[in-house]
Structures are given as structure tokens and as C-alpha cells.
Amino acid sequence: MSDYRTVNRANWDERAPAHAASATYARQRFVDEPTFISDVVRFDLPLLGDVAGLRAVHLQCHIGTDTVSLARLGATMTGLDFSSASLKEARSLAAVAGADVDFVEGDVYDAVDLLGEARFDLVFTGIGALCWLPSIDEWAGVVARLLRPGGRLFIREGHPVLWSLQYDREDGLLVIDYPYFERPEPIVEQTEGTYVDTDATFSANVTHEWNHGIGEILTALLRHGMQITGFVEHTSVPWQALPDQMEPIGGGEHRLADRPWRLPHSYTLQARKVG
Numbered sequence: 694m695s696d697y698r699t700v701n702r703a704n705w706d707e708r709a710p711a712h713a714a715s716a717t718y719a720r721q722r723f724v725d726e727p728t729f730i731s732d733v734v735r736f737d738l739p740l741l742g743d744v745a746g747l748r749a750v751h752l753q754c755h756i757g758t759d760t761v762s763l764a765r766l767g768a769t770m771t772g773l774d775f776s777s778a779s780l781k782e783a784r785s786l787a788a789v790a791g792a793d794v795d796f797v798e799g800d801v802y803d804a805v806d807l808l809g810e811a812r813f814d815l816v817f818t819g820i821g822a823l824c825w826l827p828s829i830d831e832w833a834g835v836v837a838r839l840l841r842p843g844g845r846l847f848i849r850e851g852h853p854v855l856w857s858l859q860y861d862r863e864d865g866l867l868v869i870d871y872p873y874f875e876r877p878e879p880i881v882e883q884t885e886g887t888y889v890d891t892d893a894t895f896s897a898n899v900t901h902e903w904n905h906g907i908g909e910i911l912t913a914l915l916r917h918g919m920q921i922t923g924f925v926e927h928t929s930v931p932w933q934a935l936p937d938q939m940e941p942i943g944g945g946e947h948r949l950a951d952r953p954w955r956l957p958h959s960y961t962l963q964a965r966k967v968g
């Protein structure tokens with residue numbers, strides 16, 4: 694299992710500076726506009742509610758745009774990621790944005806050892822996070838242990854049905870080609886670019902990923918003492934997931950150009966730690 698971490702970390706380390714420089718992540722707006730928050734967090738607000746005063750951890754925080762956004766909304770933020778290059782960008786963003794965020798380098802599965810047990814009111818994660826983790830059950834255990842009794846999980850994530858589709862079809866068909874259910878073996882991909890517009894070129898292009906079905910995610914959370922408090926499926930996703938079939942609809946969201954109601958693009962799942 695150590696190999697997937699090495700391969701994936703190299704991929705993220707190489708891409709972090711290009712992401713930080715991209716229009717997608719809107720770094721300069723954090724500098725110029727003291728109340729600016731990311732499109733991702735703005736989308737979340739109606740379901741997320743007030744986070745002011747909460748002790749929150751953002752798992753797999755990448756370059757910190759969502760973490761800093763939550764800090765701007767009044768949460769006391771910790772961001773965790775295993776990519777040192779991502780955290781370098783995240784710390785730089787927090788500094789220029791005037792946000793006081795504690796960024797910690799480490800693997801999600803080590804988060805309790807690194808951050809402590811039952812310390813948080815809110816675990817926030819998603820938008821391309823779960824696909825990097827081989828076991829959803831182990832992830833759910835980490836989430837439950839990080840939360841104080843009564844604390845909550847908020848995740849908006851790409852839908853596993855979307856992850857299972859052939860992403861490069863030009864004929865308009867939605868064809869399931871990748872696993873929907875979690876498999877022991879990774880989906881190994883070779884991708885030269887990244888999901889933002891950039892002139893940067895990369896050499897660490899291999900990724901190891903896993904899908905996790907909705908039932909598997911819900912069952913894992915329930916098994917670790919979490920009560921499901923909300924589950925909403927959306928007809929948009931905040932990246933260009935099917936390049937030949939999706940169109941931008943504003944606010945950083947993308948959806949199928951043809952009959953978007955055919956596909957659950959993303960979901961928001963909320964759960965509370967029983968106790």
C-alpha cells in the first residue's frame with residue numbers, strides 16, 4: 694500500500710504550483726477581496742450553514758482555497774494534506790489572505806495520530822478527495838474519531854456514478870467502464886495534464902485511484918457511529934469531468950449539455966457523530 698502514496702504524492706506535488714497559479718483557484722481574488730470565498734464553499738453554504746466559531750478540519754485541503762474560505766467564514770481551521778508542495782501553496786495563500794490556519798502534512802489515515810482524537814466540531818472534505826483512498830471504511834473510522842460527540846461531517850464529492858463513466862467519449866453516450874464499487878486493486882491512470890488550464894508540463898503522470906459506491910460510503914459511516922443527517926445529489930460538479938459532454942454553467946460548476954438529469958454529477962452528504 695505504500696506505493697500508491699508515493700505515486701499519488703508525486704503527482705500532486707508536481708501539480709500544486711500550476712494549480713495555485715491558475716484562474717480556476719482564483720488565488721489573486723483572495724488577496725484583492727478580503728471577503729472572497731471559493732466557488733466550492735459558496736456552493737456549499739445553503740447546506741453547510743453557519744460555521745463561525747467551529748473547530749474544523751479540512752481533510753485533503755490541497756492548496757488551501759476552501760480551507761481559507763472556511764476560516765473567512767469564522768471557523769478555526771486546520772488543513773491536512775500529504776503533499777508538501779500543496780501545503781507550501783496553502784500556507785502562502787493563508788498568509789496573503791490574512792487567514793490564521795494550521796496546515797499539517799500527513800496522510801488522511803494518520804490524521805487522528807497527527808491531530809488528536811475528538812478534537813473537532815466539523816470535518817470538511819471532498820471535491821476529488823475520496824478517490825485517492827483505497828478503503829472507505831478506514832476513512833469513515835478516521836472521520837468518526839476526529840469528531841467530538843455531536844460533531845458533524847460535511848462532504849460534497851464527485852458522484853461514484855460519474856467516476857465510473859468513460860470520460861473521453863465524443864458520441865454523447867454515458868458508458869460505465871470503471872468500477873462503481875470499491876475494489877482492492879487501484880484504477881491506474883496515466884494523465885499528462887491536469888484539471889486546470891495551464892501551460893505547465895508534468896512528468897509524474899501516473900495515479901492510483903479507487904471508486905466507492907454510495908451504499909459503501911453510507912454503510913461505512915453508520916458502522917463507525919455516524920448518523921446520516923443529509924444526502925442530496927446534484928446535477929452539476931465543480932470541474933470539467935466529461936470534457937466532450939459538459940458545459941460550464943457559472944459559479945465554477947459544470948453539467949451535461951444534453952439532458953443533465955440523466956446523471957447524478959455530485960452529492961452532498963452530512964452526518965453527525967452519535968453521542
Ligand SMILES: C[S@@+](CC[C@H](N)C(=O)[O-])C[C@H]1O[C@@H](n2cnc3c(N)ncnc32)[C@H](O)[C@@H]1O
Pocket residue numbers: 698701702705753754755756757758759773774775776779799800801802819820821822825826
Ligand atoms: C483534488 S484535491 C482535493 C482538495 C480540494 N477539493 C481542492 O480541489 O482543492 C486532492 C488532494 O488530496 C490529497 N491527497 C491525496 N491522497 C491523500 C492521502 N492519502 N492523504 C492526504 N492527502 C491526500 C492531494 O495531495 C491533493 O491535495
